[in-house]
Amino acid sequence: MATGGVVSDLDKGDVLGPVEYTLSPFVVREYSHAVEMHHPCFQGRQGDLVMPPTLIHLDKLRLYRHACPGGTGASARIHFEYDAEVFEAVRVGDRLSVRGEITDRYAKNGREYAVLEMKLTNVDTGRLVMRYLDRVILAYRSASRAA
């Protein structure tokens, strides 16, 4: 169990969260604006707004903050893979619960990788609305290929 420390110490089997929150219009608009998605479903009136699926990437950071109060660790972490599936639209005002688990940690070509699998659930309906797999390189110093 490596929660309670820094992100780079996370290990297979570690559970992050669950953390509950309510999706706000500010979050949807701000994120979409930052990545130049100016579609009305992301930048329009409050009643029209849905969550960009990619916003789940910041739920990963939400879980890290919750589980790893010590921060990133000594080396920068590099995101290598995003894999998300959306089962139904998530709307502003929805009460959500996000939970993650480190399902793998391994070394390849001298780099340490970690795989985090996350589930996003609508608290009121109990339905799974998104699942997400995130693969990161935990220390980049010797790396030369990934972004």
Added chain:
Amino acid sequence: MNAEISKPGSEFALAPRPMTRERMRWYVDAQPTIAADDGRIHTQEPTIHDDDDYARRQGLPGIIADGMISTNWILGLLIDVYGEGVAGRCRLRTKYVAPIYEDQTVITRARVVDVAPAGDGLRACRLDVWCEDDTGTKLTVGEATVYL
């Protein structure tokens, strides 16, 4: 519906975008701003995406873009082509196979692979998706499924 959007081999692209320092920083600043969720801008400690000295200390030649920027540009292209329903049901997988450096030109592309019945009267449209530079070198690669 435009038949082209479900025709295998059809290809779509965004206009080329330079990956400017500002675009990288917008994603960096969005993270603490969204975490605070108080309507104000917030900043964070230096990252490899907005601080050259910090990036060099991590073994990089300079700042590189967060991979999620290219993933979001791909998502934006899919919504441009297939509509806002993509945000409510889809699968998108991306891998960041090469760093994207400051001012590098990025072209976001998608190509229809096939379309198959997906139940409930829907069809699943599978696409190859990627971002490449202006020499055709792939920077981000992946696949997507949208429902028609």
